[in-house]
Amino acid sequence: MNHLLEFLLRQGDNALVLGQRMSEWCGHGPALEEDIALANTALDLIGQTQLWLGYAAEVEGAGRDANDLAFMRDAYDFRNLLMLEVPNADFGRTLMRQFLFDAFQVPWLQALTDSADPRVAEIAAKSVKEAMYHLDRSTSTVIALGDGTAESNGFMQRALDYLWPYAAEVFAEDATDFAMAEVGVAPLPSSLRGQWKKTLQATLQEAHLTMPEGEFAHKGGRIGVRHTEHLGHLLATMQVLPRSYPDASW
């Protein structure tokens, strides 16, 4: 197995799948301002996807490009976290997921700016500024809704309870993680777990939300063993145009 390729697919697929989910809000946001903010986040993530999958395609060396990887792979080829593919459900769950992801992604990308692989370090340096803004925004929304009315607090607590069994998948390490740590491309995700948990505790406390107990985490997304049934539907929507009209161009 090419561990660097595997690592890059995980980076790119996380950004792609979450970006696609966020883009589903376009035109449906609860307020015009939030709608634009959600679309901006989606575009940031798709931009990051181009960089990660572009590099992945080079490393693969099979004559494919970022578009081929995004649009011509099937669900079992994807390496994204399961949490990112579950449906948006409502604004509260969408922003809670964004927060849980951003809280890991910011320190993760910060660490990757010191990567032994200069391309990884460059992509991380560009992405981390966007991720910091995403975290700023998702944190304030989680607090505003958690510390809002009884109804909004209920939405956020249910969102947290639903997402919790998915939240820690990133810490379930495998041979690729160890290989990347070995050569200094990326740290072990588990080395950031303490920091991640601290961010969660501070924000959830301020939001009057209760962190669920238990460390159980669904696995299979990032290692590509099994996805939820939702990924296939997401890809069907995302990929239908380039698959139906392979020669289509702008």
Added chain:
Amino acid sequence: MSKEWPLWEVFIRGTHGMSHRHVGSLHAADAEHAIRNARDVYTRRNEGVSIWVVETSQIAASSPSEKGPLYDPARDKAYRHPTFFHIPEEVGKM
């Protein structure tokens, strides 16, 4: 209480601008939220380096119906423009 967020006026200072300019308005729950929304709504195309927001209800404005007494008296006082002064050559371009 209204469920609608209050209205805010947004002022942006651009990269080469010396002052903040009014760019539009938006709805937000509080000042911090308004700045975040302004960032997302009004600086998407790299327009700004600084954002000011002020709640619209906090702005005192002159009334359009007082236009006459407020502005008309200044119309025929062209001598208030500095165009009648000779600028010495040593000063150069101003």
